[in-house]
Amino acid sequence: MRQGPGRDEDGRRLLTIGAFARAARLSPKALRLYDELELLRPAEVDPDTGYRRYAPGQLAQARLVAWLRRLGMPLARIREVTALPRAEAAAEIRAYWAGVEAETAARRDLAAFLVDQLSRPSPTAAPDAPGNGEPRMTSRTLSLRFASATDAGLIRPVNQDAAYASARVLAVADGFGAGGAEASSAAVESLRQLDGADVPPGGVLNLLEDVSLRADEAVREAAEGDASVGTTLTALLWTGAELGLVHIGDSRALLLREGELLRITQDHTPVQALLDEGRLTAQEAASHPQRALLTRALTGAGAVGAGTPGDRSPDLRLHEARPGDRCLLCSDGLYSVVPAEELRAALAAADTPGDAAAELVRLARAAGGPDNISCAVADVPTP
Template identity: 60%
Template sequence: MDLLTIGAFARAARLSPKALRLYDELGLLVPVRVDPGTGYRFYAPEQLDRARLVAWLRRLGMPLAGIRRVCACATDAEAAQEVRGYWARVEAETAARRDLAGFLLAHLDRAPEPADAPPGSPAAAAAEGEPAGPRGALALRYAARSDAGLVRPGNQDAVYAGRRLLAVADGFGPAGAPASAAAIGALAGLDTAGPLPPGHLLNVLQDAVEAAARAVGASTGAGGGAGPCTDADAPDAIPDGTTLTAMLWTGTHLALVHIGDSRAYLLRGGELFLITHDHTLVQSMVDDGRLTEAEAASHPDRSLLLRALLSGGPAPTADLKLHAPRPGDRYLLCSDGLPAVAGAADIRRVLAAEAEPDAAAAALVALANAAGGPDNVSCVVADVVVPATAAAIRVRTTT
């Protein structure tokens, strides 16, 4: 068999001799023969396909550990699945960085704010991607409902709806109810606080998440720790904790903070958009291409959380987004008791049909209960309006 020198093999595979020596040391691409006297490496032509695959995976940015898994696959289909999963993770990480970059740009540009351009001016309209035209200051018209459902013995959800703060928390574990109430309570001060310091919005949100994490620990008085958890009924197997999805009105934008699998939706122009990403094991498997959306809906581990506020655990990294609302927008924050039994089409239909936020929240709770009400369900509905129509609706809670 004619062997290729390391130089010839490197040129054919489009890899450097230095890279080939590293791959040999790692056991990733071992030469067929090494000269005992000179240490010179020789490769078989049959190794070129694997070497070229390694080269392309490196250009893709895959770490060596991932490349090793791809090369160990028994079939091309298995290798393709590994590459698909890697790229899904890259896209998810990129999306998270893109959201943070968008948050920073929107906040730093501050084009819609009075110091730079008055709301409704051509400059503000252009900055927000809206048609130029008169638009007064905006406000929120809101309502909230929380219900135990038809199966659970108690309600571990907590909700808040105010002129500046909207929030939903879904507690789990034996002390889930105190945990969710504590998380909401830690954020409630934002509703009555003064104007946010310019440029400090990210710090305010991060401080709020850390305060919520401390409050959850103090409310349960238990150990626990960070790690996967579930909101299913298995109190001896899980820590106490809660999800948290909240939106803070800055006067020109809505800042979103999200941890867990409660959700936020936006109804705009008759279309419904999910604006949060579930922090669950099943969702990560969908992101990796290992499950379809249909398979995820009936997966036995669909309630297993990868991120939440846990008793005794550190504050997790929250998803942060900044939304530029428009008059007529309707936002929905809900615990997972609603989307677990109601599809997006049904949620959109109810949100579009009910004129008043309180009626919409009540109808969504009724929708979940009509489907069996297997879990607690909480909804906060907020309409973006001009101040003349922004009379607040008092929060109502049913049990």
């Protein structure tokens, strides 16, 4: 019961806004903002002067708000977190930080991509070429040898995966939600136009960005705005000398080079974030209850997390291609049940991409086929 004006329910004297700000390590201006946003209401407001006073017991919440702001958490989300019980608030903060780290990793990859591109010599016109000396890109005429395969597996009643392979493009998408099959098909179909696309001078990054935007729009239309419907998308574009990558979700791109199987994508999942932090082993990750949860995907609402706290759009980058490389794109219905060494051995032993794709599907089915299975395989040609 209140003990009179200027005291809290335990009879302790209320703190002026200045004293409370110093104790909470917040500014009076911040406290006024948090009051307006209903993040931290004063215990008492003088009806005549509007002067705010705070109870000592509010210091814990004030400090929590300050710490969350230092994390960069948006105020709207802080309001939700501070209203939760302690255990749920901790889980929400953990989820938020996993998203921040995923966004940071994506920006790091983009920075590395740009540094690599800008560090390379600019392509120049041949000495006898007409024109004003503007850059001109030359490309090889060799094409990839390719194949793709998709299978519903032995458990799922519907195949929500989609796979595509051509002389220029490889793509795999793993749909989810009630319209997952339509979403994955729309994402893959949006890439077919790349088969005849020209790559302008220095324009590979722009082309990859156009591809990701086109896929995002196609999925939104297919999902009809339903945020619970979406798809992963992992695709490679053969430019004639390099492989351009578009990747979002947990489908994977791998490269068999000189007998070694290299993974060139990172899963956009909370489990991958825990692996990167060293908080999980590979064995623990394989059986983690949240291993299928995505932090990034294309959905009916656009790219997951778009605009908060950053635009979590697909990873875009270039990879050097060497003659004799064999590329594999696959959904988790393959790599989650077929060990990496078996994948490597099957890719190395197959005479053609078609043989490899067929054998990989067979291996996944032999392992129980609990999920849809999709793969696309291509060989980088030898000049």
